[in-house]
Structures are given as C-alpha cells and as structure tokens.
Amino acid sequence: MSNPKVLLVDDEEALLTSLQRRLQLRGFNVIAANRGESALRAARRQDVDVAVIDVKMPGMSGKELLLALKKEHPHIQIIVQTGHGLFDPRDKQVADKIFSCLAKPCDFSVLKQTIIDAYNKKKAL
Amino acid sequence: MGMHMKRKERAASVYSIRLRWHIIISYCLAAVISLALIAGIIYFEYRSSVNERATARLVSVVMEHKGTIENFLFELANTMRMVTLLEDFDNLRQQDVLEQVYAVLEKEYDFAFEDLGVLDLDGNHLAYVGPYDLMDRNYIQAEWFQDVLEKEMVISNVFLGFRQAPHFIIAVKQTNGQDTWILRATVNAVKFASLVEYVRFGRTGFAYIVSHDGYYQTRSRDGYRVMDHVAPDHLDLEFFEGVNFWELKQDQRNFFRAKTWIKDNDWLLVVEQDVDDIYGELYLLRQNALIFFALGGILLLVLTLMTMKLLLRKVKLIDAEKELLDEQLIQSHKLASIGQLSAGIAHEINNPLAIIGEESGWMQDILKRENMQGIPEHDELTDSLREINQQAGRCRKITHKLLSFSRKMDATIREVDMNQLMDEVAALREREAGLSSIKFIRDYDQDLPMIHTDSSQVRQVLFNLINNAMDAINKNGEISLSTKKNKDKSITVTISDTGMGIPQENLTRIFDPFFTTKEPGKGTGLGLSICHGIIEKLGGTIFVASKVGEGTTFTIRLPLEPSVTVADD
CATH class of the missing domain: 3.30.450.20 (PAS domain)
Structure with missing residues (x-):
C-alpha cells in the first residue's frame, strides 16, 4: 500500500500535532494546516489524496474550504469532522462532495479506517 | 416545582x-x-x-x-x-x-x-x-x-x-x-x-x-x-x-x-x-313594598351568587387550561434553552476531549515502541492510558448525545404505520422482557391511519420509552402499548407500565436534560429530553402521568402530517 497523502485541517494546534504524529506513525503522509487558507495553499503545492477538515474555523470555514478544494482538485476525498450540530451533511451543496462526516471527537481507529476507505476510493477513480 | x-x-x-x-x-x-x-x-x-x-x-x-x-x-x-x-x-x-x-x-x-x-x-x-x-x-x-x-x-x-x-x-x-x-x-x-x-x-x-x-x-x-x-x-x-x-x-x-x-x-x-x-294606606303599601323589594333583593343576591359561582368555575377551568399551556410552553422553552446551553458546552469540550484522546493515544503509541518494553511501569502506564481513553470515550458519548439533542432537524419524512413500527421496536426487547416476566399487551387501533413522520426518530423515542418502562418494572409486570386515532388529524400512542411510578416532585423535571434517578454512570439523563425534543420537532406532544406504586403512562400525540416548520429541508 502506497502512503496516502492526508491534509489535516483544524484550528486546534494541539489536536493537529498529536493526530499528525499518530497518523504518521501508521505510515500516512500528513500535511497539517490550522487555517483554511493555508490548507488550500498546501493542496496546491502537493498532491493531496484525502482532506480531513474541521467545520468551525476562524477565517475560511470548513464548508468553504471543502468547496474550494473540490473545485481545484476534483478527485480529492473529503472527510468532515464536525463538533456541533450546525453542519448538515445532507446539504445539497455539499452532500455529493463529502466522502464521510464524522462527529468530533472521533475514535482514532474510526478516523484511520475512514481515511483508508477514502484513499481506496480515490485510487479506484 | x-x-x-x-x-x-x-x-x-x-x-x-x-x-x-x-x-x-x-x-x-x-x-x-x-x-x-x-x-x-x-x-x-x-x-x-x-x-x-x-x-x-x-x-x-x-x-x-x-x-x-x-x-x-x-x-x-x-x-x-x-x-x-x-x-x-x-x-x-x-x-x-x-x-x-x-x-x-x-x-x-x-x-x-x-x-x-x-x-x-x-x-x-x-x-x-x-x-x-x-x-x-x-x-x-x-x-x-x-x-x-x-x-x-x-x-x-x-x-x-x-x-x-x-x-x-x-x-x-x-x-x-x-x-x-x-x-x-x-x-x-x-x-x-x-x-x-x-x-x-x-x-x-x-x-x-x-x-x-x-x-x-x-x-x-x-x-x-x-x-x-x-x-x-x-x-x-x-x-x-x-x-x-x-x-x-x-x-x-x-x-x-x-x-x-x-x-x-x-x-x-x-x-x-x-x-x-x-297616608295610612300608603304606609301599608310601603311596608308591603319593602317586603317585596327585600324578597326581590334576596332573590337577586341568590341569583348573583349562583351566576358568579358558575362564572368562577368557568374562569377557573380556563385558568387551569391556560396554566397547563403555560407549563408546556415553559417546559419547551426551558428545554430549548438548556439544549442550546448544553450544545454550546459540548462543543467547547469536544476539542479538549479530542486532544486528551489523541494525546493519550500518542502515549500508547510510544509505549508500544521496542525501547519502551523494558521500563518497569510499562504495564501500569498502559492500563492507565487505556482508562484515560475509555473515560474520554465516555465523555465523547455524552457530548454526542447532547449535540444530537439540539441538532438541526434532518428528518426524513415518510409514510409510517405506527402499529407496525411499535411492533418492530417491541420485538427488539420482548424476548429479554419475557425473561424478567414482563408481558407486553398490545391494544392497537386497527383503523389507524398512516402518518407522515420520521420513522427512525420515532423509533428511537419508542425504544427509549419501552426501555424505561422495563427499567421501571424490573421484574413481573405489564407494559401496555396502544395506538388510537384522534378526531383532530392526529394519533395518540401510549406506553404504560406497571412499574414503581414517578414521585410528583420528579414528574415536572422528567424531560429536563441530565435529570436522572439512575445511579451515576448508569444513565446520562438525556434519553427523555431527546424524546421530548424529537416529538416536538415532529409537531407532536409528549405527556407523562404517573402514580407511585401503580405505574407510569407516556402519551405521545403525533400529527398525521408534520407541521410546516419541521418539513425536510
């Protein structure tokens, strides 16, 4: 299995680093970004397979980010992590652009498996 | 109270x-x-x-x-x-x-x-x-x-x-x-x-x-x-x-x-x-007139008192109705604000909770390294970290429930046969109930119309109520499930148990989030408040009536068609 390149976006730096370390330990190639804008720039520099996006962030929101990412990189797989009830994955604007929507905080093994599933889907395209 | x-x-x-x-x-x-x-x-x-x-x-x-x-x-x-x-x-x-x-x-x-x-x-x-x-x-x-x-x-x-x-x-x-x-x-x-x-x-x-x-x-x-x-x-x-x-x-x-x-x-x-x-005859007349008017006055007084009694009874009735409405209004307002508050708290806690989880996970990862295998407290550390993970997971469940409680309605409205839905949910627990000598009694309205509602959410409510009923009975008892068509384009579903009943002072708080009489760790106190939230969002009402030692009845009224405000967006 080649290493999936994961873009991790969350405004919570501590969470970002520990998740990054743990995923890297398991062979993922992880790029971390604490803002939507920097995540977008990172995705332009490197080819990202899966983006794990937090919904509520200062500046660009998770929804705006995923729409922008999907527009620039149509094959990128999006996993949304939502910590509150305000994000509706059935929203027609985003429903077909999301691979999965996970409730935050989510179990690490579930997140890992979801990333692998998303990567497999990307490869199958 | x-x-x-x-x-x-x-x-x-x-x-x-x-x-x-x-x-x-x-x-x-x-x-x-x-x-x-x-x-x-x-x-x-x-x-x-x-x-x-x-x-x-x-x-x-x-x-x-x-x-x-x-x-x-x-x-x-x-x-x-x-x-x-x-x-x-x-x-x-x-x-x-x-x-x-x-x-x-x-x-x-x-x-x-x-x-x-x-x-x-x-x-x-x-x-x-x-x-x-x-x-x-x-x-x-x-x-x-x-x-x-x-x-x-x-x-x-x-x-x-x-x-x-x-x-x-x-x-x-x-x-x-x-x-x-x-x-x-x-x-x-x-x-x-x-x-x-x-x-x-x-x-x-x-x-x-x-x-x-x-x-x-x-x-x-x-x-x-x-x-x-x-x-x-x-x-x-x-x-x-x-x-x-x-x-x-x-x-x-x-x-x-x-x-x-x-x-x-x-x-x-x-x-x-x-x-x-x-004025001789006039004085006689005056006396007669006084008697006549006194009698008239007494009659008027009696009539007034009677009328007033009727009126007051009516007023009291209206007042009682108004009070009930007020209480319902207060209840739903209270629940809504508590919901908002708890969702806010849950959201704020989510990130620290995630960090705790991930950091302890990271420590577990580190402990798995080869050079860590030899340290003397390796096993104790592993146990401790597992416990941290478990407790973080417990918190996570609570916050997720809290969030679902205030989550935006994402109902999928479909035609639902309540009798069938009730049977499906009852079937999940009936075998287990039989082991505790709890009998299910069904009294379904055979002419019950189909209703338009979210079956999965209603299922959650029914499941919750049946579980509660079984907990209330513990052993030996009956759970009555009934459905009935109402005159006003709605149906009524009741779930009654012959359990221990709920004391009056708890009855008014029963739908409050975190209100529980269960032992710590056994229940979050969110089940009934979530039920309340679901039924309200579906345009219905949920009532509870209970008598200590005799049992409890939950009555749910659901409209045949959900109200416009909860229509699927």
Whole structure:
C-alpha cells in the first residue's frame, strides 16, 4: 500500500500535532494546516489524496474550504469532522462532495479506517 | 416545582377572593340601586298622588261645608226676613202672635230657634217668646244690635251670654211706614255646631269654625270649647280668597289643614286631617313594598351568587387550561434553552476531549515502541492510558448525545404505520422482557391511519420509552402499548407500565436534560429530553402521568402530517 497523502485541517494546534504524529506513525503522509487558507495553499503545492477538515474555523470555514478544494482538485476525498450540530451533511451543496462526516471527537481507529476507505476510493477513480 | 406551586396559589387567590368580591359587589350594587330607584320612584309617585287626592278631598270637604253652613244660616236669616215681611209690626209686637210664629219656627227648624223677640230701635223688647224672662232686657249696648241698625240683617258670633250656653243671634231690621223695628232670634249654637262637628271623614278628619277675632265658634278638635280663644300661633286669621290648604306640624301632630272664609268673611271654616290618616294606606303599601323589594333583593343576591359561582368555575377551568399551556410552553422553552446551553458546552469540550484522546493515544503509541518494553511501569502506564481513553470515550458519548439533542432537524419524512413500527421496536426487547416476566399487551387501533413522520426518530423515542418502562418494572409486570386515532388529524400512542411510578416532585423535571434517578454512570439523563425534543420537532406532544406504586403512562400525540416548520429541508 502506497502512503496516502492526508491534509489535516483544524484550528486546534494541539489536536493537529498529536493526530499528525499518530497518523504518521501508521505510515500516512500528513500535511497539517490550522487555517483554511493555508490548507488550500498546501493542496496546491502537493498532491493531496484525502482532506480531513474541521467545520468551525476562524477565517475560511470548513464548508468553504471543502468547496474550494473540490473545485481545484476534483478527485480529492473529503472527510468532515464536525463538533456541533450546525453542519448538515445532507446539504445539497455539499452532500455529493463529502466522502464521510464524522462527529468530533472521533475514535482514532474510526478516523484511520475512514481515511483508508477514502484513499481506496480515490485510487479506484 | 416550588415556582409552580406559587403560581397556582396566586392564581387561586386572584380568582376566588378579589374577583369574587368584585363581581358580588358590582352585581349587588347594580341590583340594589335599580331596585331602590324603582321603589323610590313608585313610592314618591304614589305618595304625591295620594297627597293630591287627600288635599283635593280636603278642599272639597271645605267647599261642601261652606255651602252647607252658609245655606243653613241664610235659610234661618231668610226665614226671619220673611216673617218680618209677612207679619205686620203691629201684629208681631203682640205676644200671642209672636208665640204662634215662634211655634211654627220651632217646629219647622227642629228647635234651632231658642227664642224670638221684637225690639224697638232703643233695644227694648216689645214682645218676647222663649224660655227666659228677657222682656226687660235692653240690647242697645250689644254689638249685634249696633250692627243690625247699620246692616238691616246680622248673624252674630257665637257667645255664651248670661245663659252660659253657646248661641248666636240673628237679627233683622224692618221698616213699615214710620215704624222701624227689629226681629231678633237666638239660635242654639250646639245645634248649629253639630252641622260642623259631625263632619267626619277618614279616621281623624275634623272641621271647626273660628270667628275672625279668634274665638272658636264650634268645638275644636284638641279640646277647646266654644268661645275659647285660639291658642297663639295655632291659626293664621289673615283674610284670603278661596280655599287655602297645606301640610303642617303642630303639637307633635302632622296634619293637612284646609280653610276658607265663610259668612261674609266673618268666620273661618277649618278642616284638618292627620297625615298618618291620609297616608295610612300608603304606609301599608310601603311596608308591603319593602317586603317585596327585600324578597326581590334576596332573590337577586341568590341569583348573583349562583351566576358568579358558575362564572368562577368557568374562569377557573380556563385558568387551569391556560396554566397547563403555560407549563408546556415553559417546559419547551426551558428545554430549548438548556439544549442550546448544553450544545454550546459540548462543543467547547469536544476539542479538549479530542486532544486528551489523541494525546493519550500518542502515549500508547510510544509505549508500544521496542525501547519502551523494558521500563518497569510499562504495564501500569498502559492500563492507565487505556482508562484515560475509555473515560474520554465516555465523555465523547455524552457530548454526542447532547449535540444530537439540539441538532438541526434532518428528518426524513415518510409514510409510517405506527402499529407496525411499535411492533418492530417491541420485538427488539420482548424476548429479554419475557425473561424478567414482563408481558407486553398490545391494544392497537386497527383503523389507524398512516402518518407522515420520521420513522427512525420515532423509533428511537419508542425504544427509549419501552426501555424505561422495563427499567421501571424490573421484574413481573405489564407494559401496555396502544395506538388510537384522534378526531383532530392526529394519533395518540401510549406506553404504560406497571412499574414503581414517578414521585410528583420528579414528574415536572422528567424531560429536563441530565435529570436522572439512575445511579451515576448508569444513565446520562438525556434519553427523555431527546424524546421530548424529537416529538416536538415532529409537531407532536409528549405527556407523562404517573402514580407511585401503580405505574407510569407516556402519551405521545403525533400529527398525521408534520407541521410546516419541521418539513425536510
């Protein structure tokens, strides 16, 4: 299995680093970004397979980010992590652009498996 | 709970005391005022008509007697004049002729004439017939004699004279040729007075005559005899035309008095009647009217009280309904704000919780490295980290439930057969329930219409309620499941258990988030508040009724169609 390149976006730096370390330990190639804008720039520099996006962030929101990412990189797989009830994955604007929507905080093994599933889907395209 | 109690007490006091008195007082005031007005108007109308009638009668009595008395006097005087015209002076001055004339008059006038005499202009008797020996009397000094010389004819006032019996004189002056003479008669005043004194009407009606100079000509009502002088201020002797009448009070006596001048303004005829006598029937009427109005008032009062009782019952009913609505409103508002608050907290906790989880996970990862295997506390650290992970997971579950509680409605509205849905959910627990001797009793409405709602959310609610019912029973009991169609485009689903029941003080908090009676760690206290949230969002209502020791019933009402606000977006 080649290493999936994961873009991790969350405004919570501590969470970002520990998740990054743990995923890297398991062979993922992880790029971390604490803002939507920097995540977008990172995705332009490197080819990202899966983006794990937090919904509520200062500046660009998770929804705006995923729409922008999907527009620039149509094959990128999006996993949304939502910590509150305000994000509706059935929203027609985003429903077909999301691979999965996970409730935050989510179990690490579930997140890992979801990333692998998303990567497999990307490869199958 | 305390707040509810207070509100109830306040509401009760408002309706039962202040409103009650307000209604009683205003009703009674209105009733009494209108009754009193009617009574007053009738009384005074009647009184004035009685008054008018009484005074009219008094006036007519006065007029009638004036006529009678004047006729009587005139007739006597006229008879005397006829005698002087018919008989010659020369005849009349003879004793035997005068005796014959006297005999005729006495007979004709029922002994009204006491005596008869013929006088010359010097006041000496020329002839005399009568019981007294008056032949030698001279009348030149008598007042009436002076008068008759001037006026041709005179009727004197009543006086006692030497006989000490009331009488008056009628004298006529006549001229035949060169002779001028006077015929004089004494009239028994007692006989005359009987004309007046026997005038009686009503109980106290009385008539009397007073001379212009204030002497009683007949007996007065209050004990004065003939020739007594009128007590000062008792009678006004001013001259007037016609008849005067008015009401007055004298010597503690209220009476009406009418008077008129008679006999060429010489005598005053007075008629009196007591006010009590005149108003006698009016007083009786007043008494009857008082009784009548008192009865009417009591009747009105009773009616008012009854009406008020009905009204208050209605008001209380409305109030109770309003209170129930208020409570529901407060409940849902409370739940909504608690939901918002807890969602906010959950969201804030989520990130730290995630970090705790990931950091402990990272530490577990590190402990798995080969160079870590040899450290002495390796196993203890691993256990400790697993525990941290587990507890973080527990927190995570709570926050997820909290978030689902306030999550935006993402219902998928479909046609749902509630009977079938209920059976599906019951089937999940029925086998296990059987092991605890809990029996499921189904009472389904076979004509239950399909409803449009979110089956998965309703399923969650039913599942939750059935679980609660089983927990409440523990062992040996029944759970009744029923469905029923309502008249108002809705259905009712009830889930009853024969469990321990819920104490009153917990009943009002049962839908509050985190309210639980379970041991710590066994329940989050979110289940029922989530049920409440779901049913409200689906446009329905959920109620609980419970009695300790008998069981609990949850009643869910769901509309056939969800309301517009929860329509799927």
